[in-house]
Amino acid sequence: MSKQHRLPAAARAPAPDAPPADTAEGTLAGDVLRGLGATPKRLSSKYFYDARGSRLFERIMRLPSYYPTRVEARLLRRHARALLAALTPTGAAVELLELGSGDGRKTLALCREWLKVGASLSYRPMDISAQALERLGQRAARQLPALAVHPLCGDYFRTWPLPQARRQQVALFLGSNLGNFTDAEAHRFLRRVRAHLRAGDSLLLGLDLRKDPHTVLAAYDDPEGVTAAFNLNLLRRLNRELGMDFDLAGFRHYASYCPLQGVARSFLASLRAQTVHSRVLGESFGFERGEVIYTEQSQKYERAGVDAMVSACGFALHAWFEDPELPYALVVCRARG
Numbered sequence: 001m002s003k004q005h006r007l008p009a010a011a012r013a014p015a016p017d018a019p020p021a022d023t024a025e026g027t028l029a030g031d032v033l034r035g036l037g038a039t040p041k042r043l044s045s046k047y048f049y050d051a052r053g054s055r056l057f058e059r060i061m062r063l064p065s066y067y068p069t070r071v072e073a074r075l076l077r078r079h080a081r082a083l084l085a086a087l088t089p090t091g092a093a094v095e096l097l098e099l100g101s102g103d104g105r106k107t108l109a110l111c112r113e114w115l116k117v118g119a120s121l122s123y124r125p126m127d128i129s130a131q132a133l134e135r136l137g138q139r140a141a142r143q144l145p146a147l148a149v150h151p152l153c154g155d156y157f158r159t160w161p162l163p164q165a166r167r168q169q170v171a172l173f174l175g176s177n178l179g180n181f182t183d184a185e186a187h188r189f190l191r192r193v194r195a196h197l198r199a200g201d202s203l204l205l206g207l208d209l210r211k212d213p214h215t216v217l218a219a220y221d222d223p224e225g226v227t228a229a230f231n232l233n234l235l236r237r238l239n240r241e242l243g244m245d246f247d248l249a250g251f252r253h254y255a256s257y258c259p260l261q262g263v264a265r266s267f268l269a270s271l272r273a274q275t276v277h278s279r280v281l282g283e284s285f286g287f288e289r290g291e292v293i294y295t296e297q298s299q300k301y302e303r304a305g306v307d308a309m310v311s312a313c314g315f316a317l318h319a320w321f322e323d324p325e326l327p328y329a330l331v332v333c334r335a336r337g
């Protein structure tokens with residue numbers, strides 16, 4: 001059935017002079033149209049990171065309850081040299097590709113340690129945020145002028161640089177960002193990374209592990225309310241970019257953690273029955289009182305599962321560095337032949 005038949009034309013028509021929105025899969029308009037039309041409603045966490053959302057995420061990373069950032073930084077510091085040896089067993093020159101580098105703070109600290117022990121290093125941070133790459137470039141020039149930095153802005157699978165002869169590629173995917181994917185998406189992602197690498201190249205994953213459920217839940221439900229503001233910011237973004245009329249006071253952040261599946265989930269719960277309209281989509285969405293929008297999942301892993309996952313995607317699990325106090329792992333994966 002064509003879209004026009006579902007609602008009277010008058011209810012869906014955008015302003016007469018507005019071009020129809022691009023609603024292809026993977027566009028904000030298309031993903032919101034389908035996500036809010038589905039049961040249960042859902043929105044992709046990849047849309048959290050507009051300028052305001054990125055700033056809120058930086059605040060999350062400094063929250064006492066949000067342990068992953070601190071634990072990962074501690075592991076990178078503690079094991080910097082062992083990581084270099086595990087990632088580059090032949091001691092070849094390294095092209096370090098960081099997928100979603102953000103401002104690259106943790107990685108620059110790692111580069112500093114690697115340069116100290118004489119590694120030949122070129123660093124290619126890749127991110128969709130030009131702003132973040134700009135800040136990274138400035139930070140690098142200030143703190144590590146000896147490091148060759150070549151930022152790449154855009155979708156990393158499209159901008160992936162061709163391997164240089166005699167340089168080993170080492171891909172970094174840190175921050176437990178893999179955890180935002182479903183299992184199927186994570187497999188697809190890892191296979192795509194593997195397809196860009198040559199046999200013997202490496203991938204370093206930072207992955208949050210299963211632990212006391214209270215600790216995990218607290219990381220996604222801070223008393224300061226920063227995670228709530230981060231989650232609600234998604235609605236603010238839709239108001240701005242899709243001409244929607246979400247009342248932010250009509251929704252509340254709800255976080256859960258299921259220790260059986262090892263997955264933290266975030267939702268926005270509608271505090272009353274309400275209808276929200278999008279000018280750009282020419283579409284209305286009804287909410288029951290208590291109805292939720294599922295906005296994010298953060299998978300917590302265990303070693304056997306990670307081993308099976310990377311092995312199914314063309315890698316071998318080569319080394320595993322785990323924090324003794326708060327379970328979190330740096331996983332060295334080697335691209336198999």
Ligand code: AVJ
Nearest residue numbers: 060175176177180220227298
């Ligand atoms: C950046 C995806 C790793 O899932 O822990 C933090 C994002 N969401 N608090 C995570 C996030 C809510 C974060 N990742």
